[in-house]
Amino acid sequence: MKTVKEASPDNSSTTALGESARVLAPSDGMTPFEAATFFFHQSADRLGLRDDMREVLSTTYRELAVQVPLRMDDGRMVVLRGYRIQHNGARGPYKGGVRYHESADLDEVRALAALMTWKNALIDVPFGGAKGGVQCEPGLLSRGELERLTRRFTDMISYIIGVTRDIPAPDMGTNAQVMAWMMDAYGKKNGYSPGIVTGKPVELGGSPGREEATGRGVVICAREVAKRKAVNFEGARVVIQGFGNVGYWTAKLGAEMGVTVVGVSDVGGGVYNDKGLDLVALEGHLEDSLSLADFSGAESVTNEELLELECDILIPAAVHGVINTGNAGDIKAPIIVEAANGPTTPAADEMLNERGVTIVPDILANAGGVTVSYFEWVQNIQHFTWDVDQVNLQLEKRMTRATDEVFAAAAGGQSLRRAAFDISVKRVAHAAELRGYV
Ligand code: GLU
Numbered sequence: 001m002k003t004v005k006e007a008s009p010d011n012s013s014t015t016a017l018g019e020s021a022r023v024l025a026p027s028d029g030m031t032p033f034e035a036a037t038f039f040f041h042q043s044a045d046r047l048g049l050r051d052d053m054r055e056v057l058s059t060t061y062r063e064l065a066v067q068v069p070l071r072m073d074d075g076r077m078v079v080l081r082g083y084r085i086q087h088n089g090a091r092g093p094y095k096g097g098v099r100y101h102e103s104a105d106l107d108e109v110r111a112l113a114a115l116m117t118w119k120n121a122l123i124d125v126p127f128g129g130a131k132g133g134v135q136c137e138p139g140l141l142s143r144g145e146l147e148r149l150t151r152r153f154t155d156m157i158s159y160i161i162g163v164t165r166d167i168p169a170p171d172m173g174t175n176a177q178v179m180a181w182m183m184d185a186y187g188k189k190n191g192y193s194p195g196i197v198t199g200k201p202v203e204l205g206g207s208p209g210r211e212e213a214t215g216r217g218v219v220i221c222a223r224e225v226a227k228r229k230a231v232n233f234e235g236a237r238v239v240i241q242g243f244g245n246v247g248y249w250t251a252k253l254g255a256e257m258g259v260t261v262v263g264v265s266d267v268g269g270g271v272y273n274d275k276g277l278d279l280v281a282l283e284g285h286l287e288d289s290l291s292l293a294d295f296s297g298a299e300s301v302t303n304e305e306l307l308e309l310e311c312d313i314l315i316p317a318a319v320h321g322v323i324n325t326g327n328a329g330d331i332k333a334p335i336i337v338e339a340a341n342g343p344t345t346p347a348a349d350e351m352l353n354e355r356g357v358t359i360v361p362d363i364l365a366n367a368g369g370v371t372v373s374y375f376e377w378v379q380n381i382q383h384f385t386w387d388v389d390q391v392n393l394q395l396e397k398r399m400t401r402a403t404d405e406v407f408a409a410a411a412g413g414q415s416l417r418r419a420a421f422d423i424s425v426k427r428v429a430h431a432a433e434l435r436g437y438v
Pocket of ligand 1: 095096097098167168169170171172198199341366367369370371373
C-alpha cells in the first residue's frame with residue numbers, strides 16, 4: 001500500500017482525452033482509485049483485516065470496458081469508451097450511477113465503484129457497489145446523439161446488468177431522461193423492467209423525491225454536523241462548489257431550511273455575496289445565461305477563490321480532487337460536507353484533520369441519492385408507489401441514523417471519514433465472510 005507521501009503520478013491514460021482528464025483532476029500524485037483505496041487500506045489496517053479479505057475488498061469484482069460507436073448528427077462516426085465496473089456484491093446486487101464526463105476513464109470509474117460499495121454499506125441499503133461511465137463531453141452532444149449513445153451503451157453492458165444483478169442510476173452528465181432511454185433499451189430485449197435503473201422520470205416508475213434526494217441528504221448531514229459542532233444551522237453561511245443536480249438542490253433545500261448561501265459556482269466560475277445570494281434571481285438568471293459567473297447580484301470569484309471563502313460550511317459538489325495540498329492550508333471553513341465523490345485527496349485530508357477541520361465524508365454526505373434509489377427499486381419490484389412524504393421521512397431516518405453511527409464511532413477522536421470507512425469495511429467484510437468468499 002502506498003503512503004500519502006510515496007504515491008507517484010501514474011495517471012497515464014491511453015485515450016485522446018487523458019490529457020484533459022489529468023488537468024481536471026489535480027490529485028496530489030494519486031489516481032482517483034488509489035485515493036479511494038488508500039482510505040480503505042487505512043481502515044483495513046485499523047481493523048486488522050486478513051490479507052485475503054484485503055485483496056478481495058481492494059480490487060474490483062468485474063470490469064467491463066466497451067467500445068461505444070456513436071453516429072453524430074453530421075454523419076461522422078466517433079468511437080467512445082464506456083465502462084461498467086462492479087466492485088463488490090457481498091451485501092446485494094451491484095448498484096451505482098452512470099457518469100458521462102470527459103474524465104470518466106477506467107481508473108475514475110473504478111474509484112467511484114469502490115466508493116459505492118462503502119456508501120451503500122454505510123447507509124445500510126442491501127446493495128453492493130458499481131459504477132458506469134462513458135468518456136465524453138455530454139454538453140457538446142445533441143439530444144439525438146445522447147439518446148443513440150445511451151441506447152448503444154446500454155446494449156453493450158446489458159450482459160452484466162439486471163434488476164437483481166446490477167442497477168444503474170444517474171450521476172454527473174446523466175439524468176432521468178437518460179435513465180428512461182436505458183430502461184427502454186433494456187426492456188426491448190428483456191421485457192418491461194422498470195427496476196433495471198433508478199432515477200427514472202416519475203411517469204415511468206421513478207420515485208417522487210429522487211431528483212432532489214442527494215441534495216436533501218447533504219443538507220440533513222450539514223444540519224446534523226452543525227448541531228454537534230455548536231454552529232447555528234439557521235443562518236449558517238454556506239458555500240457550494242458545483243451547481244449541477246446536487247449543488248442546485250443543496251442550495252435550494254438548504255435555503256429553505258434557513259441557511260444563508262453566500263457563494264456558488266459552476267465550471268465557468270462562481271459568485272459571492274456576503275449578505276447571501278438571491279437564489280430565485282440566480283435561477284432566473286440561469287434561464288437566459290449558460291454561466292453563473294455573469295450574475296449581476298454578486299461579486300464574481302474563480303472556483304479556486306470560492307473554496308477559500310470565509311464561511312461556516314463548505315460543500316464541494318463537483319469533481320474529485322478539488323481540495324488538495326495546493327489549497328488545504330487556505331481553506332477557512334471549519335466544516336466541509338463532501339457532496340461530490342472524492343473531492344478531498346488523502347494528503348489534503350490529513351492536513352485538514354491536523355488543523356481540526358470537520359469533514360463529513362462523501363460516503364455519508366452524498367448517500368441520499370442511492371438511498372432513494374433503493375426506495376425506487378423496492379417500489380418497482382412491489383409495483384406499489386409511495387408518496388413523497390414517506391420517501392422524505394424514510395430518507396431523513398436513514399441519513400440521521402447513519403450520521404449518528406458515524407459520530408458514535410468517531411467519539412474516540414478519529415476523523416468522521418475514518419469512522420465511516422471502519423463501519424462500512426466491517427459490514428462488507430462480515431457479509432463476504434458469511435457468504436464464504438474468502
Ligand atoms: N450516482 C449517485 C451516487 O454517486 C447515485 C447512485 C445510485 O442511485 O445508484 O451516489
